Amino acid sequence: MSDAPEALVLADVTHGYDSGTPVVRDVTLTLAAGEVVCLLGPSGCGKTTSLRLAAGLERPWAGPIRMGGRLVEGMDDDESGVRHLPPERRRVGFLFQDFALFPHLRVGDNIAFGLKGQPRARVAERVGAVLAAVGMADSVRAWPHQLSGGQQQRVALARALAPNPALLLDEPFSGLDTSLRRTVRDRALRVLREAGVAALMVTHDPEEAMFMADRIALMQAGQVVQLDTPMGLHRHPKSPFAVRFFSQTNEWAGRVRDGALDTPLGVFPASGLRDGAAARLLTRPQALVPTARTGAADILARVVSVRPLGHQTILLLTQETGAAGDLPLVACVPGPAPCAAGETIALRVEPQACFVFADDHGGEPADDRVPKRGPGVRAW
Numbered sequence: 001m002s003d004a005p006e007a008l009v010l011a012d013v014t015h016g017y018d019s020g021t022p023v024v025r026d027v028t029l030t031l032a033a034g035e036v037v038c039l040l041g042p043s044g045c046g047k048t049t050s051l052r053l054a055a056g057l058e059r060p061w062a063g064p065i066r067m068g069g070r071l072v073e074g075m076d077d078d079e080s081g082v083r084h085l086p087p088e089r090r091r092v093g094f095l096f097q098d099f100a101l102f103p104h105l106r107v108g109d110n111i112a113f114g115l116k117g118q119p120r121a122r123v124a125e126r127v128g129a130v131l132a133a134v135g136m137a138d139s140v141r142a143w144p145h146q147l148s149g150g151q152q153q154r155v156a157l158a159r160a161l162a163p164n165p166a167l168l169l170d171e172p173f174s175g176l177d178t179s180l181r182r183t184v185r186d187r188a189l190r191v192l193r194e195a196g197v198a199a200l201m202v203t204h205d206p207e208e209a210m211f212m213a214d215r216i217a218l219m220q221a222g223q224v225v226q227l228d229t230p231m232g233l234h235r236h237p238k239s240p241f242a243v244r245f246f247s248q249t250n251e252w253a254g255r256v257r258d259g260a261l262d263t264p265l266g267v268f269p270a271s272g273l274r275d276g277a278a279a280r281l282l283t284r285p286q287a288l289v290p291t292a293r294t295g296a297a298d299i300l301a302r303v304v305s306v307r308p309l310g311h312q313t314i315l316l317l318t319q320e321t322g323a324a325g326d327l328p329l330v331a332c333v334p335g336p337a338p339c340a341a342g343e344t345i346a347l348r349v350e351p352q353a354c355f356v357f358a359d360d361h362g363g364e365p366a367d368d369r370v371p372k373r374g375p376g377v378r379a380w
């Protein structure tokens with residue numbers, strides 16, 4: 001373990017705007033030096049506000065903030081007063097969607113802007129180093145308008161990196177088209193890793209968070225509802241929200257009997273839930289795997305439609321469930337379609353992509369990710 005102080009600490013930070021209702025509640029986050037943490041969640045859940053609080057662009061109602069071991073927001077340790085360091089004194093870089101470079105400054109001068117007050121030779125060395133890190137070493141004398149969007153993005157990243165041990169990024173790649181976005185994102189991640197810079201990044205794109213983050217802080221209605229590694233979130237989601245946010249789901253609501261939930265997709269352990277409790281099964285589309293076998297555990301479903309996406313195929317299915325009627329299902333298989341519309345196929349259910357939760361919906365916000373109650377697929 002490194003002895004370096006934590007790059008950023010938010011401790012029970014709460015903040016709101018004019019309405020008097022908090023939009024960020026008790027957010028606690030600690031970023032180690034060199035760690036990339038993504039704030040992920042639906043629109044309006046408080047991601048940008050959390051970032052603005054860390055930046056010093058907003059003053060929190062409660063909760064201290066520390067950077068590199070320094071108190072930048074909150075009551076001094078000796079309780080002698082309240083501290084608020086302005087953004088420019090926090091030694092933190094910002095990279096926002098609108099990454100505008102200064103059009104009247106050459107690339108090198110754009111980067112040197114944040115290094116004012118340092119010896120000229122040191123500035124030149126740092127400018128060269130960060131430009132090399134983003135693969136733009138040859139552009140030091142170029143004007144911003146001579147660069148493509150992706151190149152400008154890279155210079156903006158270098159500019160944000162130059163003076164700082166930590167970075168705050170707000171949807172930094174969302175203005176780029178898909179293929180450019182992927183390239184710039186790959187490169188940015190490599191640069192962050194090589195520079196050992198801690199980064200707190202806002203995104204609403206689950207795939208981007210899974211790709212970029214060492215840890216993901218999943219936010220819902222102003223709170224961090226799960227803070228985990230990408231794999232931890234994938235394997236052990238703690239709520240229906242944490243499953244639904246990452247993919248479509250097949251769902252079934254029922255009551256726990258003998259410690260399990262009996263559904264048309266099988267019987268699933270309902271650990272921690274008492275008998276008679278309302279419970280909900282959620283499965284990811286990948287949990288339903290077409291199989292050649294027709295064992296007793298397999299389920300039969302009719303293929304309604306096939307949607308090829310290139311690297312994977314979405315299958316829309318219906319399962320006859322007798323009294324409960326037809327149950328719509330969604331499956332996702334790698335590669336091309338293994339079947340055609342109209343066929344009846346057998347499906348095996350992968351238990352590790354199936355999750356049972358209490359069906360109380362406590363605290364679920366009224367957003368479009370909340371499904372209708374009852375059985376069936378959501379997110380169509």
Ligand SMILES: Nc1ncnc2c1ncn2[C@@H]1O[C@H](COP(=O)(O)OP(=O)(O)OP(=O)(O)O)[C@@H](O)[C@H]1O
Nearest residue numbers: 017018023041042043044045046047048049050204
């Ligand atoms: N300056 C402001 N004044 C008043 N309310 C605000 C202000 N900024 C944000 N809000 C409100 O605070 C809540 C959280 O907003 P925030 O921008 O932090 O969410 P977000 O998760 O970043 O959303 P998005 O993904 O849409 O950018 C929202 O309800 C928003 O309307």
